[in-house]
Amino acid sequence: MRKPRNFDAELKALEDKAKELRSRKVQQLGELVIATGADALTAEELAGALLLLTETKDASRREVCARRGAMFFQGRARRSASANDRDTRGTSAQSDRTQPTSGGTGAA
Missing domain, CATH: 1.10.287 (Helix Hairpins)
Known part of the structure; x- marks a missing residue:
């Protein structure tokens, strides 16, 4: 039973x-x-x-917000990965993070 x-x-x-x-x-x-x-x-x-x-009913505005959010999370993942790379790769990780100074200021 x-x-x-x-x-x-x-x-x-x-x-x-x-x-x-x-x-x-x-x-x-x-x-x-x-x-x-x-x-x-x-x-x-x-x-x-x-x-x-x-x-907001405007799909394009929501898409812009979604892309900015995705970039935010990808940037956090890259920062975490680059911190780990620094421990294993040494100086080559520094050249990967070098940013050109002539670029834009980023999204506001």
Whole structure:
């Protein structure tokens, strides 16, 4: 005979997992705000900027934001990788990071 399922225990485990995932999401969003420098904004400014983006129906504007976000994450990955390369490759890592001074100032 099969053991009966304990639905209450399964439901409690699922609720605990959902709570843990929500908590992790909130923590990661806070880390993202800090990493982007948006923690220097007031809560009202940050909320307003996020509301503007969520209310935007213009697909091209959203695409621009998505590309900037992707570049942000790629830049962080490269910085982490270059720090690791410095330990293993020595001086060749320095030449990889050299940037021309005649380039633009970057996105505003």
